[in-house]
Amino acid sequence: MSDVVEKTLSALPGLFDSQTGAARITSRLRQLVKSITELTSKHEEESLIKQELSSMKEQVSSPNTSMKQMREIMVRAMYCEMLGYDASFTYIHAIKLAQQGGVLEKRVGYLAVSLFLNEGHELLLLLVNTVLKDLQSTNVIEAYMALTVVAQVFPKDMIPAVLPLLEDKLSEIIRRKAVLALYKFYLIAPNQVQHIHAKFRKALCDRDPGVMTSSLHIYLQLITESPDDYKDLTGSFVTILKQVVDGKLPVDFNYHNVPAPWLQIQLLRILSLLGKEDRSTSELMYEVLDESLRRAEMNHNITYAILYECVKAIYTIHPKAELLEKAARCIGNFVLSPKINLRYLGLKALTYVVQHDAKLALQHQMTIIECLDHTDFTIKRETLELLFRITNAQNVTVIVEKMLDFLHVYEQCTTSYKMNVRCYVPMITLTFAPDNSWFIQTMNDVFSTGGDLLQQDVPNNFLRLLAEGKREEDDQLRLYAVNSYLTVLNGDASHLPQRFLQVMSWVCTTTHTHTHTHTHTQNKNSAMRLIQILVRDLKKSYLLNISVRLYSNFKYHFSSSTLILEGVKRVWGRDGYLRQNETTAPPVDEPSAAVQPSGQQEAAERLEPQPEPSTQNQDKLQLASSLFVGLGAGSSMSLLGKSEAPPPRFRKKPRPHESSSSSSSGTSERSSDSSSRSSHSTTDSFLYGSLLEEEPATSISAFSHTPKSSTANGLAQNKDTKEDRRANTSQILGGDMVIVRPNTFQDKHPSLVSSDLTALLPADLKDLPHSDVISLTSDPSLSLSSCRLFRDEALLLVILISNCTETVIKDVAVQLTCEELEVWNVMNCLEGNSTSVCHYALLMDEPHTNVSFTGTVSYQTQPGHTNTLSFSGTLSAADFIRPLVVSTEEYGKLWLSLSHDVKQNLKLLTDASDPLRTTLNALKDALQLHVVDIIGSEGIVACRLLSGAPCLLHCRVNGAALAMWLRSPHPALPDCILYHCQRALAQH
């Protein structure tokens, strides 16, 4: 296509002489263009444009300047602005030109307005009248131009003035532009066009394909926002796509013999949004997707662009095995293509699909390795993105090595894409690290190269991890860290990023205070030496500050059997680190076998290349075997999470033991998951911190406790996670989600009245304190009820599903959603008149007075006929409060260390002989508080939120009222508890 621009600058003189064709323009503009082409330096450009601007200024203020000349001035002004020089004095004249010029001048006037003025520019108001006039013009061209500018830039406040005229245009020949203008309005002021949604539908069904295409922009937007409201249009979109694919559009919509490719892409995007997690909707589109895959056979770039979109759609909607297979084959055509652009898109597609099926990466392992060594930055980075998605405990060292290599090579380049790679390393290091030395060395590398570019949560999570452990091995880890820092500081420390130094100083002070076993005095010594070096050599005043404050805070550092408060962390917390740190949970007897020294050796063994028949490139094969280890069907750590994971290193606390409700007392559930297979599940605090930060103030996490529960996938993922989880329903058992297998005990139990349902609770849960069984919803086939069980470390929400019919109900699937999280529950069939139970464990991280949950049950009474039943309910913060058992002395110490306090007078229950005791007991019953002590007219009470934050209540009888003073490390918790106390007393 390079012949298109054959005429180059060498043809210039000839063009200036001949007054034909392109060169037929007025002299001043011609002169400017000529001068611009002759520019050789920035300096020349500056003086040329300055000269030009002053001559233009003179011209515009002259009364003799004609509209035609004004049009030429506008184009010259465009040039000036394009080169970066301000020509704002011409703006008003652009508006005048649109107002007064003939058609061509008017168009240039409008064009200049759309180029020069952004939304919100005050001069735009002056344009409104011109637009209104032109919209009512009998000249279609004028109305068309007005619509064009409205669709580009228009003052939001003036929309009501122009809207009725726009709606009229929806029935005219230029309705396509009117639809686009409405789309613009929808973008800048969605409320103003709410009443014309019916007209959007009319546009979608317009016999002119152009109008229909324009309406798709609106629908893509609407469906992205709320897919459920537009499911009924699925059939229409499918029909349109079918017609396009079948070549029913006029031939001028073709591009290189492919019918309306960009329209096809738009439709595929819409369909994938509609079909996501929706089986019945997805079923409507299987045929047309199959057809699209089949039709796009021609070997042209644009067909590959369509194929890419098609593959994505197939992997986004409810899966169909046959289609998935075809799509996967299709990716092969991409990644094996000699054309580099196609190969890139293939990698991108592969990155998308491995999130659903990691085995696909295996098929292309040699290609992936080639791409990893590719000289092209873009290809290399996309490959790393792909590797990030398939990282597991076995290939982590190789993948991290590749990522660090990349970061070293491209140190100068700091695009935010690169930032991703920077974040990936700590993410997967924290998750999959096989041993201490590797972990610390990698993190040192991350901190010294990434340094101040790292996101704040990287040091946060690292430090939290280091601070948490209280065992022998954790001391070793800290010692290792401190010693490695001494080595680092022995070298040239001047280039080390500020943040790395902060991390070091924090680690050494925490090590110093944290060393639990006296055998480790060398820990303390190393830490002291490190502090000395840091303070002496680097003379950073903040380090000194920290040390001083640390020592002064040591007196608050105490530990007891139930509660440990970290003065250290809190001090640091105000400086920005460990912001979310709310007291740690009571320590637990930890199985010490969970980790270590053998890990190193094991990792080495795992990385040993498998003996392979020697082919041409042994190195690559070796790399492949280390990169793709764990992805195969039979091997462990698969994304599909079918088999056992090796003992993960960096999970400090034991997983809440299956059914035993009493084993772990108050372990912070967030970090308790001991399986790296579930590393991306929401229970993982490290990943949680760094990945899902944008989630609304961490609300409630749900995870399973049932014996058969399994969380699959070893990937650290970003926010896509949720989507992936949804898209994979057919592979539920092996798939990428948290699964709660119902205990289908008592399947044959006769149908029971609601009050008897508690009898159906699993045996191991029966003895727990629980609420009444509440009926949630019912339909002729199923009835749903729920019950809350108060476990020590979580709230168990039990959902009882009863089949009220005589027949078997199949494919019953329960989905529970609470804010951002969801858990699936699947059972194959439900016998007639039986009841099944599924339960979810819930945690509240941020105090909310009330939270609501919603969910759906889908089931089949007849094959192929899916019914859904939705339900919802509310949980109160009181459900998540547990007693905090502390002694009076501990209470006193804790009280002094807490910062956020609230005071309020409450109602005192005066009708009893001992009002204070009665009142506190009433509160205790309602809220599960622990009454620590009552002395005279004062009482002290303690409780905690499930996730760990304590709240202390100090109550004093004050006349006829109860003066309550609450303290907590969490600012919102006292308010929340106060609210529920007030309610409890009011109801009493």
Added chain:
Amino acid sequence: MIKFLLMVNKQGQTRLSRYYEQVELGKRASLEADVVRGCLARRKEECSFVEFKDYKLVYRQYAALFIVVGITENENELSIYELVHNFVEVLDKYFSRVSELDIMFNLDKVHIILDEMILNGHIVETNKTRILAPLLALDKMAES
């Protein structure tokens, strides 16, 4: 979404720029210089997509002229790559064998064509006949 479209020559001189997201006038020149540097640094055998700040650039070279489109992550790079070609084909049809000079002398018309194809960063028309229809009508009215 499309963030901007640039036409730049090998010397790094901007021949056309259209922003679909507000960029201050003062910052455009340095952004454009960076974009050109990013594209010129690439070799022929490398792919036509390159990361740039928080978006991606799709570029295509015609003789000495580069057309560079800045897009967001969710766009399909290859479809934009072909969109650029469609745009050039439309220009070629209108100017009958378009050259860099045609674009320079008719900056306003090139903008008018582009505005038919891309609106608010979205592809709104790709049918060549329909893209050119308004401009041809305008030309006809101006002549008479």
